[in-house]
Amino acid sequence: QPGVAMQEDMWDADWDSHQSLFKAWMAIKENSAHKLNAIFEVNTDLQKNIISKITAELTWPSILSSPRHLRFPLTNTNCSSEEEITLENPADVPVYVQFIPLALYSSPSIFVDKLVSRFNLSKVAKIDLRTLEFQVYRNNEKYRSE
Known part of the structure; x- marks a missing residue:
């Protein structure tokens, strides 16, 4: 289990903000x-x-409607890697995204349930809620950054 985790009220505030903005968007x-x-x-x-x-x-800006796949380079142990992506955002203002491992959320299973519900996703049974690693797929072969 990671030593650093997001405070529950932080991700609740993010989720509440998203819900509020999405509700306003749907009304529009x-x-x-x-x-x-x-x-x-x-x-x-x-x-x-x-x-x-x-x-x-x-x-509504979204990376989920994109046919592109995010590809991160293989990363050595105790190292990090970054990959810049562009959202399909029609506005002239830049949008930044931060990818956070689920293990850093105070209640990762609740967060996954919210994502599955919000985006109508089929729940994937192989989501590891404790790992801080990302899995990388290259040319349909699975690589792991360890």
Whole structure:
């Protein structure tokens, strides 16, 4: 068991914040307020009265909808590795993600249950709630960073 763990109120606050923002997003989406339609009329020297219809749509940022896989380099014992990823975020503001081993959560099984419920995932029985290691898959072969 790790010597350092996240305080329960910290991950509860993160989860509550996510739930609140997601609820607000769903209300916006249910009212179709996430879509904007506009009509532009263009007049140039060559063409007059050209009408263009434009539609814009806000989306909830997510890495889960991405077909890409995250690949971390193999890492020696007592070393660390970092991998930069980009979220599919349509905003012009950067978003950063921190990957935290489940073992650092004060109640990892409860957190996994929340993730499974929120993202409609099938529960994976082989999740190790005590390890601080990440598993790495390369070319469909399993490697372990130890």
